[in-house]
Amino acid sequence: MSDNLRILKRLLADARLAQDHETTKEVGEAIALERRREMPHTPGRYSATIALAADSVDQLRISDVFRVIEAASDGRFLDGFAEWLRTQRPELGVEITECMAEIRPLGLN
Numbered sequence: 651m652s653d654n655l656r657i658l659k660r661l662l663a664d665a666r667l668a669q670d671h672e673t674t675k676e677v678g679e680a681i682a683l684e685r686r687r688e689m690p691h692t693p694g695r696y697s698a699t700i701a702l703a704a705d706s707v708d709q710l711r712i713s714d715v716f717r718v719i720e721a722a723s724d725g726r727f728l729d730g731f732a733e734w735l736r737t738q739r740p741e742l743g744v745e746i747t748e749c750m751a752e753i754r755p756l757g758l759n
Contacts, residue, residue: 654684655681659681661673662674662677662678662681664671665677695727696722699718699721700718702718703718707735707738708739710739712742715742715746716752719732719735719746719750719753720732720749720753723753728750728753733752733753
């Protein structure tokens, strides 16, 4: 874990103790960004996730978007995967956004 991430986690803990919801949200977003920066781009893992529903990202059907988003919902992998999928298939952007909104309240990320 990087020093930046340690500092952000401490700030998050302090904001939660102070019940400062706005700062808690902002620091939480900064932590998510820092985690994405730390994680190397993993196209092989992304392709393996796509393979659950299609032979390639180009062949992924709109009806399979939730399935692959759900499969990618193991923490830090989800945001990077969703961003990658949006760049590969911009026409699926609305479906990706809707799936992400469903996954997050379920606590799967």
